[in-house]
Amino acid sequence: MTKKKTRVGFIGGGAISRTHMQYLSKMDDVELVAVADISEKAVEQCSKEFGFSNCFRDYRELLKIKDIQAVTVGTPNHAHHQPTIDALNAGKDVLVEKPMAMTAEQAQEMVQAARKRRRLLVIGFQYRFSPVARMLKRGIDQGFFGNILYARCQTLRRRGIPNWGVFGRKDRQGGGPLIDIGVHMIEVAHYLMGAPKPIAAYGSTYTYLGNTPSDTVSPWPHWDYKTYTVEDLAVGLVRFANGATLSVEASFAAHIGKGEFTFTLMGEKAGGQFDPPMMFTDEAGTMVNLIPDYLPNDDPFGYKMRHFIECVQTRAPSEAPGEHGLLVQQILSGIYRSAETGREVRIG
Numbered sequence: 001m002t003k004k005k006t007r008v009g010f011i012g013g014g015a016i017s018r019t020h021m022q023y024l025s026k027m028d029d030v031e032l033v034a035v036a037d038i039s040e041k042a043v044e045q046c047s048k049e050f051g052f053s054n055c056f057r058d059y060r061e062l063l064k065i066k067d068i069q070a071v072t073v074g075t076p077n078h079a080h081h082q083p084t085i086d087a088l089n090a091g092k093d094v095l096v097e098k099p100m101a102m103t104a105e106q107a108q109e110m111v112q113a114a115r116k117r118r119r120l121l122v123i124g125f126q127y128r129f130s131p132v133a134r135m136l137k138r139g140i141d142q143g144f145f146g147n148i149l150y151a152r153c154q155t156l157r158r159r160g161i162p163n164w165g166v167f168g169r170k171d172r173q174g175g176g177p178l179i180d181i182g183v184h185m186i187e188v189a190h191y192l193m194g195a196p197k198p199i200a201a202y203g204s205t206y207t208y209l210g211n212t213p214s215d216t217v218s219p220w221p222h223w224d225y226k227t228y229t230v231e232d233l234a235v236g237l238v239r240f241a242n243g244a245t246l247s248v249e250a251s252f253a254a255h256i257g258k259g260e261f262t263f264t265l266m267g268e269k270a271g272g273q274f275d276p277p278m279m280f281t282d283e284a285g286t287m288v289n290l291i292p293d294y295l296p297n298d299d300p301f302g303y304k305m306r307h308f309i310e311c312v313q314t315r316a317p318s319e320a321p322g323e324h325g326l327l328v329q330q331i332l333s334g335i336y337r338s339a340e341t342g343r344e345v346r347i348g
């Protein structure tokens, strides 16, 4: 007997949606059914690459197809909230890309819609599935680190202002490097800390380069400086209900020696970091740094896509649930609110 295929639709046909399609098209038990994108060009490209027979400019048409069980949302951040809620209300399980929304209020509504409709809401976080994160998670579960007190997250580009898409527009993205790339290291560090509840945030954002004519030193020159309304650099500090703290530094442009894409966890008994993978502790009366001799070459994005399909098929809870996305969104929104008001803000 042949296994029934999971039928998937795609809201958005840009870069990340086509990555979703690439992974899912290789799975025997998945059928790519429909794509919807406001851009005719994007729809045509997806159709050419993946042979869709159902192509729409309005995602609500896609949601009318009854036997689509699962939908991925790969639109810019401003178009995560409503399409996700509409898809959940149409009875679909949803994988929505990171960050799940532009604000914590939107994220809350998305989580509520999923609960009400008893559908899966999975967030497109993949770094928690990386071999390094799994190494650190094993250590945490075995009590190697003791209580995690502090996480330092750094997603710093010396010069890397996106010159495509709408990544420089606050009205479309909700912010700049903090919400776009900071979210990656925050989601995994926060997950490893046990997904604590954020209660207060303090932060600052600065815009000084992206809103000026593009320089020639950037590897991605000619960004649209006239519509650039997001920060170049964000820094923030967040306190959790369990007493732990997280800090973040995120930039599209910063005058630093080199970029960083990492986090460091500091526990009572040991510490660990993402890049390069390492753990720190005291052993045999000496401070030692532990470098893994081997880590599997697993593809976290591939795991994220397969995991979504398996959750749809088995109804198992996701390892990247909407509830985690909401807590991460509260961290992001808290830092942005603090930057706007110049004060520490309470969360929740």
Ligand SMILES: NC(=O)c1ccc[n+]([C@@H]2O[C@H](COP(=O)([O-])OP(=O)(O)OC[C@H]3O[C@@H](n4cnc5c(N)ncnc54)[C@H](O)[C@@H]3O)[C@@H](O)[C@H]2O)c1
Binding pocket: 011, 012, 013, 014, 015, 016, 017, 036, 037, 038, 039, 042, 059, 074, 075, 076, 077, 079, 097, 098, 099, 124, 125, 126, 164, 165, 166, 180
């Ligand atoms: N998980 C990751 O590592 C990762 C990597 C890249 C991007 N992303 C996320 O994916 C999202 C999209 O990024 P991208 O790089 O693919 O951008 P993109 O600009 O390449 O694609 C976005 C597409 O959405 C379409 N679109 C806009 N509004 C729409 C709407 N209302 N209905 C249907 N289609 C609409 C656009 O026409 C475009 O084709 C962002 O939220 C980004 O943060 C995640």
